[in-house]
Amino acid sequence: MADTFRRLIEPLDEKRHARDRFSCGVESLDAYLRSRARQDRQKWTAAIFVLAEGPTIIGYYTLSSYSIHPGDLPDDLARRLPRYPHLPATLIGRLAVDTNYRKQGFGEQLLLDALKRAFDNTSEIGSVAVVVEAENANAIAFYRSYGFLQFPGNPDKLFLPMRTIRDLFAKSLYEQARSQPKPGQQHALHFTVVQRIVNI
DSSP: OOOOOOEEEEEOOTTTSOGGGOOOSOHHHHHIIIIIHHHHHHTTSOEEEEEEETTEEEEEEEEEEEEEOGGGSOHHHHTTSOOOSSEEEEEEEEEEEOGGGTTSSHHHHHHHHHHHHHHHGGGTSOOSEEEEEOSSHHHHHHHHTTTOEEETTEEEEEEEEHHHHHHHHHHHHHHHHHOOOOTTOOOOOOOTTOOSOOOO
């Protein structure tokens, strides 16, 4: 009987996860996982999480500390934040899905996990927003579909305020608690504002 593996999002383990087999079609993202991820993890410059099925990496993302200059934000948002020279944030530096697993909802699964993990950490480390750096137009469209806003002076960089993330998860959990699934079905946690699976 063939072995079956449970799909998990977990920290990258170079001894168990086959980094050299991963291919998302963007060379910089593939090369990072093969050559730089281990170094970043060991030097604490980024935390790398993979969605894996056994040794096979379906997708991955990275989280790092980040800072935002208030002047880079839209004026209406900047006015509501403390007047510090720099504001703490969380960076999703990279997010990618292997080409063999495209259009199956794994991009959304990775993003939701990253946002939830970033929000959970705010009880110990301050962060006013999650920032992403998009590789291309498709990535920009993907993040914007989840409510991310582009920095006025840098359209390839987007952010989602932590307050928005908190409210979206709180509302999703509330609606999940109210719903009554049929026998054999399970609740699915999705953003209220997203009514469809968006894939990369």
